[in-house]
Amino acid sequence: MKITSDFLIIGSGIAGLSFALRVAEQGTVAIVTKREIYETSTNYAQGGIATVFSEDDSFEAHAEDTMVAGAFLSHRDIVDLVVESGPKAIQDLINFGTDFTKNSDGEYDLTREGGHSHRRILHASDITGREIERALAAAVAKHPNITVYEYYCAVDLITEAKVKHRRVPDNRCLGAYVLDSKNKEVITFGAQVTVLATGGAGKVYLYTSNPDIASGDGVAMAYRAGAAVANMEFMQFHPTTLFHPHAKSFLISEAVRGEGAILKRADGTAFMEKYHKLKDLAPRDIVARAIDNEMKTNGDDCVFLDITHKGADYIQQRFPNIYETLMKYGVDMSKEPIPVVPAAHYLCGGVKVDNHGQTEIRNLFAIGEVSCTGLHGANRLASNSLLEGAVFGERAADKAIEVVSKETFDYPSVEPWDYGSATNSDEEVVVKHNWDEIRMSMWNYVGIVRSDKRLIRALRRIQMIQEEIADYYWDFYVTTDLLELRNLATIAELIIRCALKRKESRGLHYTIDYPQTDDIHCKHDTILRKTF
Structure with missing residues (x-):
């Protein structure tokens, strides 16, 4: 067709x-x-x-x-x-x-x-x-x-x-x-x-x-x-997504901080002042790294976003969707701080x-x-x-x-999709396992803070997964899950390879091996093309 x-x-x-x-x-x-x-x-x-x-x-x-x-x-x-x-x-x-x-x-x-x-x-x-x-x-x-x-x-x-x-x-x-x-x-x-x-x-x-x-x-x-x-x-991690066992990474809009919300530790201490002059309104990369550092330093699972000082009427009128969603999870943002953690947000x-x-x-x-x-x-x-x-x-x-x-378009003859000798798969568990492993590897090794050692380890694992996906891709009929898995593996490889090429810390890319920004020797754009 x-x-x-x-x-x-x-x-x-x-x-x-x-x-x-x-x-x-x-x-x-x-x-x-x-x-x-x-x-x-x-x-x-x-x-x-x-x-x-x-x-x-x-x-x-x-x-x-x-x-x-x-x-x-x-x-x-x-x-x-x-x-x-x-x-x-x-x-x-x-x-x-x-x-x-x-x-x-x-x-x-x-x-x-x-x-x-x-x-x-x-x-x-x-x-x-x-x-x-x-x-x-x-x-x-x-x-x-x-x-x-x-x-x-x-x-x-x-x-x-x-x-x-x-x-x-x-x-x-x-x-x-x-x-x-x-x-x-x-x-x-x-x-x-x-x-x-x-x-x-x-x-x-x-x-x-x-x-x-x-x-x-x-x-x-x-x-x-x-x-x-x-x-x-440069994968942006949004600083504030809801931390809750039953929530699926519900985003707490940056507009909440824009209207005066303050990030605090579990003991109620505000901490953004020591990271940036704009405090809670600093750019996202800085806020995400600050939260990551606070969690690691204090051994906490999350930090807290507090807008209770604005009052219930204002909060319910300005953020009705966020308020109602949080209430479903038992969090009243007009009376208590919101538990938040960073999460991958924007490429x-x-x-x-x-x-x-x-x-x-x-x-x-x-x-x-x-x-x-x-x-x-x-x-x-x-x-x-x-x-x-x-x-x-x-x-x-x-x-x-x-x-x-x-333009005048002269289309060459396009062959229909070749199913080859593909069959229906009875091993969907393989797709799910590889999906989970890619996401876990990326979170652990290619996240907010990176190192060459972590990146190389992640790349090796991604390459092994790609080999498994390639065999699976050609042996079985394609499904949406399989297509997404194949694409995610490619994306993981591209993120890692670009990260390895940037020998400095800048914006969303922070590496402990090159913690400084290098304006003299840095690449303006990190470009990759597939070799055929």
């Missing part, structure tokens, strides 16, 4: 849906999404989206905050581009029906988060991502040129080199093989332009704030196809792209968390992620429309 369209989008978060709505006026669009259209990292984003909306703020201030948070590894031209494109991108979201929270004066309520010098975060209560996802998905559902394929999991990209079984001088993407998870059939999706909008890779770690879908599919597929990936060593690296989201493979774009645009550098500034997704969704769409209108 083959499905063709002008534009194929893999993923359905803010970046993918923004792209879809813009290109749908110029051609047919197929959106492939691994679960329901709403099951995205965007949907789980609580805090908000950053942009310059106040007369007291400026593009220069937002750009400078981004550079500082990114440990000056961010590309200044990209930072300026995204920051200056922000207000229009936000207005487009509003035009699509996003209902951001307003204050009593009817103005948009701007909050502040860690690393920001001004209040510039627009939010929809404490469910900002859910509101953006709702508005965009509703607009997509109404558009006659857009077809959404739910429970379809991408297997691999189809490139001209893959079809011709040889290297080609100007390799281009022709679409993707995609697993129809319900019917257990691999389908060929052909398209003039293919867009990776698959989100991040938090599930490569044992503890993460990410939804289960965040298995690094887009980065792994692009790497296997020959595209460059960059800065994979600052990804598929290397230009300022329109184009990868090194022709007609293949990557937007959102799957991409490495140069915006985030060594550490993402809070609430810049949704902003990047919206801005690059539009920029990539404009370039993709230009590509489709200018």
Whole structure:
């Protein structure tokens, strides 16, 4: 079976849906999404989206905050581009029906988060991502040129080199093989332009704030196809996820600290003052390392986030979703501090792209968390992620429309998926065991604090697991679990290899072997390409 369209989008978060709505006026669009259209990292984003909306703020201030948070590894031209494109991108979201929270004066309520010098975060209560996802998905559902394929999991990209079984001088993407998870059939999706909008890779770690879908599919597929990936060593750990035996890494938004919450030890002592001048509003990498150090130094399982001084009425009004969720776990944030620990949250690296989201493979774009645009550098500034997704969704769409209108597409014959001699597996336990081992190894050896010895140990184990996965992959029919496992193993390898190449500590990458930042000899970007 083959499905063709002008534009194929893999993923359905803010970046993918923004792209879809813009290109749908110029051609047919197929959106492939691994679960329901709403099951995205965007949907789980609580805090908000950053942009310059106040007369007291400026593009220069937002750009400078981004550079500082990114440990000056961010590309200044990209930072300026995204920051200056922000207000229009936000207005487009509003035009699509996003209902951001307003204050009593009817103005948009701007909050502040860690690393920001001004209040510039627009939010929809404490469910900002859910509101953006709702508005965009509703607009997509109404558009006659857009077809959404739910429970379809991408297997691999189809490139001209893959079809011709040889290297080609100007390799281009022709679409993707995609697993129809319900019917257990691999389908060929052909398209003039293919867009990776698959989100991040938090599930490569044992503890993460990410939804289960965040298995690094887009980065792994692009790497296997020959595209460059960059800065994979920079995995952001969100400082504050709920520590509770029955909670599945529930995120406590940075906006809670933005509104005055204080991090404390078990004895009630505040500790962030000794780590950074911004104290509890320091950038995430610093706060996460501070918490990690406090837990290790004092032998505690967690630290505590205290906002009780703001009063019950304020807390319930400002953070209704967080308040209600915590109450289900027996934690009343208006009366007691919240037990929190860091967890893997956001991948600052990804598929290397230009300022329109184009990868090194022709007609293949990557937007959102799957991409490495140069915006985030060594550490993402809070609430810049949704902003990047919206801005690059539009920029990539404009370039993709230009590509489709200018190029004449002569597609080589694409063979259907070859099942070979594969059979149904009766050893699913192997998949689960390898999944658990990858995540445990990454957490123990490639986490918030690293060393070359730990990284090398992790790489050896990941390579052994990859050999097992390769045998399993070709012997049995593919399933979503197997595809995710294969991709997670690739992501783990890429993170480790990039971490080994960076001989300094900067931003989210901290190694005890090179504890200082090296501005003279450091690599600006850590780039990897697959050798064929």
